[in-house]
Amino acid sequence: MVLSPEGLLNERTLALIAAVCLPVLAGCDRTTSPSRAQAAAMETAFWTSAPIDQPSSALSLVVANEPTTLDSENPIDLILENASQSEVRFQPGFGARMYAYLSEEQRWVEVENRAEYVGKEEALTPPSGPSGNWVALVTVAPDLEGLELPVTLRVVVVGEILSEGMATGEVASAFADVLLER
Numbered sequence: 001m002v003l004s005p006e007g008l009l010n011e012r013t014l015a016l017i018a019a020v021c022l023p024v025l026a027g028c029d030r031t032t033s034p035s036r037a038q039a040a041a042m043e044t045a046f047w048t049s050a051p052i053d054q055p056s057s058a059l060s061l062v063v064a065n066e067p068t069t070l071d072s073e074n075p076i077d078l079i080l081e082n083a084s085q086s087e088v089r090f091q092p093g094f095g096a097r098m099y100a101y102l103s104e105e106q107r108w109v110e111v112e113n114r115a116e117y118v119g120k121e122e123a124l125t126p127p128s129g130p131s132g133n134w135v136a137l138v139t140v141a142p143d144l145e146g147l148e149l150p151v152t153l154r155v156v157v158v159g160e161i162l163s164e165g166m167a168t169g170e171v172a173s174a175f176a177d178v179l180l181e182r
Helices: 011-027 036-049
Strands: 059-063 076-082 087-090 097-102 107-111 122-124 135-140 151-163 166-180
Touching: 036 097, 036 107, 059 151, 059 166, 076 122, 076 151, 076 166, 122 135, 135 151
Parallel strands: none
Antiparallel strands: 059 076, 076 135, 087 122, 087 151, 097 107, 097 151, 151 166
């Protein structure tokens, strides 16, 4: 779902959502932080095995509804923002992919997304653009069958930067981690 003045949410509603949700999100941290050594091992394992580049500053991805209890039927919502001065084009569902960290094996495995997306592609304009289409809601539905909890789930979005509507070959990406526990 793309947020735009002409779409489902107008600027006043978007401002109200931001005013209410952002302070709450900033103040809530229900995750258990891994030690520095564990975090370093997780990052090394991810960036050496995942088929994506390091995230760029062009995009921001934050969890909108961090789940505290796992229900395999509940989706996870994230807020994606284009912070660049360029338009960014994505595959349907903003190209969201998910990876789970298997701490016993110290490796990441890709997790299937049960969400089905409609359309051919998505695009976010720059915040300064005339359309106001620079923030979007990204929803994923991880298939967690066979995974032991708690587990860290990394949601990654990857898009392509456009210049005057044409692909530049430059990639924009962002990720957010979610700790899923019973």
